[in-house]
Amino acid sequence: MVIAVYEAEKSLQLDNANSFQHDNPVATESTSFSESPSSGQTYPDFPGFDSSSAKVWIYPTNYPIRGYQMKISEAALFQNTLVCLPTGLGKTFIASVVMYNFYRWYPAGKIVFMAPTKPLVAQQIEACYKVMGIPQAHMAELTGSTAAKQRQEVWKTKRVFFLTPQVMVNDLSRETCPAKQIKCVVIDEAHKALGNHAYCQVIKQLSSQTLQFRILALSATPGGDAKSVQSVISNLLISHIELRSDESPDIQAHSHQRSVDKVVVPLGEALTAHQARYLQHASYWVSYLEMD
Template identity: 70%
Template sequence: MSAHQRTLFQSWGRRDQNPAAAPDEDEDDDDVMLVAVYEAERSLQAAPELGFDPSAGRVWIYPINYPLREYQLRISEAALLQNTLVCLPTGLGKTFIASVLMYNFYRWFPSGKIVFMAPTKPLVAQQIQACHGVMGIPQEHMAELTGSTAAQQRRELWRSKRVFFLTPQVMVNDLSRNSCPAAHVRCVVIDEAHKATGNHAYCQVIRELSNQTQQFRVLALSATPGGDVKAVQQVISNLLISHIELRSEDSPDVQTHVHQRSLEKIVVPPGETLAQYQTRYLQVLEKFTSRLAQMRLLNQRDLRSFTKYQIILAREQFRRNPPPHIQGPQQGVIEGDFSICISLYHGYELLQQMGVRSLFLFIQNIFSGPKGSTRVRNELQRSPVFMDLYREMESMFATASRGQPREPYVYSHPKLQKLDQVVLQHFETWAEMSTRVMIFSSFRESVQEIAEMLSRHQQLVRVMTFMGQASAGKGVRGFTQKEQLEVVRRFRDGGFNTLVSTCVGEEGLDIGEVDLIVCFDAQKSPIRLVQRMGRTGRRRQGRIVVILAEGREERTYNQSQSNRRSINKSIMGNKHSFQMFAHSPRMLPAGVTPTLHKMHISCGRFEHRPVKGRRSSLLTFQHLLI
């Protein structure tokens, strides 16, 4: 065992150095606990068989290393006994609850396996350290599994280790190869559990485990359980949930632990210039949608009310049931028309929500894209209205597209000007104090544009960008896992005070305390806003500003807020409206009811193990920093 680790026996021994640690426990109980913990550790080394340790199972342990929060204690207790979905706003201790559950199952089942799944590798790397810091499971009993670990090495780790941190994709692969001993898994923690819909890897893991054993506990964690009631039911069914613990910022037992957060909605009209661009762009759209409408494949309606999703649905309907008057080669032509309309409507959404420059970058990618874009390119280049519009945008942003913003700066959307004002005002107000700002936008091109705009104020605003790993075409490239973690570290440590992020910054990663959150777009799902809001108000009062384009984006935001209230009302007011999993296993033998024992846990220091072939931490971030 590492010199920095204490055994469970030694951890308990620390209580004698802290007389106030458990003032409500008498000496008899202390003696029983001392023996139980000692026997649990002995059985860990001596018991080759899989099973429950009755000596360890007399108690369940709750740490007093941290200030006691009653809601965390009660949720932990409930999660020990049934498969539980925990819905807590970001920053209120979901990982703490997971650590308590994992630690107790680690004690109760000395030969069992404990699994913590998170959707991304950076989250996995963060959670293994966080869980160790709460309950101090010996680091030599834990393993972080990634797809880059050789399959044979993972098989050996599954055999020799007990607590695993990994992405669900890795877990699916190891279950399919029989590397993971499914029958030995006793506890599964699922982070960002709202993703468990459809055939997501989370669903595949639980399905495969339940095919091999019924004796495992599930703890699902999320800031909000789903985008609508139907999605919540999917999560419940797919993860075998039998009980829900939901708290909002307004819950009485949570209110004392949440700092006040103000939420401001700013609705920005398009302005005359942007409105003119939209009108001209709609003329291009009309040419292509009218051909589909004439063939009765699209309903004739106001072009402004169409969405990309509606056109995708119309294309699926055409594929399933093509009209008899459309035969042979003509079907290929119509497929091309649908493809053009879908691309053009994506551009229209960019123009409405993000501005002219984001549309320009999108079209640039079409023109320089793969062979699959040839028909779209050719059709657009044959449109005089479109080409006039494109050349005008090219002239406007030619300098900016080479990385040098024009002077005077051209705001390609009135929302950008409002964002500029909000951020500058914040830093001027907080001039005497250290403060940080986080800005969210769904599109990478928009993230890049916002960062370039704010970099004009280098005396006040030190800005960097943050994006996911995937890269597509010749657009803005993604960040590797190492780069993501380095960006987070430098922002948290104060190297930069403004982070402009895509949705990758919403989920889970410990960004640190942020005083201002700016949402530069609206999403239909309430999940996204809830996660973004959770980035502020953790240690002091926070502020959230949502900047919306007048019209469709504003309506989308209002609907999202309505959905969020509806979901919480359904769960809090009438849990019977959901169909819960009826066979949540009793993991403890009949007649065994462990009693709560609060104790101080000595965690030791988490040692970052060197990764073979890892580059120096002094990475070059020219493409990250603006």
């Protein structure tokens, strides 16, 4: 898997005043190294990796800084991470941070965000643009209704892609998607990655061609039991888990108590008539069974 290397420098002045630098030692793995001409620091020689950008990872300050989001974002940059956060606590924000940093570190690389439905896909495009300001000209939404030849051109000219996993599977199978250029894959609703789900097929096809990509999986509910959770972890090549619940100390300040109001809606004339007809048929079969 990709180990994106960085060295945060306190003295570095970023052009963007709304950026945040975080100090961290250089992370390394057994691999070939090349010398960085700017600082003399060595970095892994991954194809397309920009060692000058790797000196820092950027975190936005145009939103309130939440400690748990920063910590999870940092972890997700350097490990294949399953992020389990209650709804409304910023999973998309974390994904945007990770995507933007890989967008910087790999200037020719491709970033993929997968969501299970088209409405979710469209929603994530806007969110990622607002959080990190990835140029909209570099982003694309791919759907099954887009002609295959047109999708091939989009894969060549764009860098950040939002799509459903089924579209991704199709484009990988047709070799429309340049698998070896994929550097970061974000998977929304990751608990669906069970059995032969399209999410699982995407990771299998990608990993058969390259292992130099980061995986970030997002879910509010990773699974109903330990077996399901382990299947998700295995299917998505997860090596690290960031788990928070409503009771976690670092999110309690940002988690609001829920107020549930029960509203009983009357069926209305049409539905009441259908209900009566259904009960009439059901009572016939129930009486038939009772006779036996």
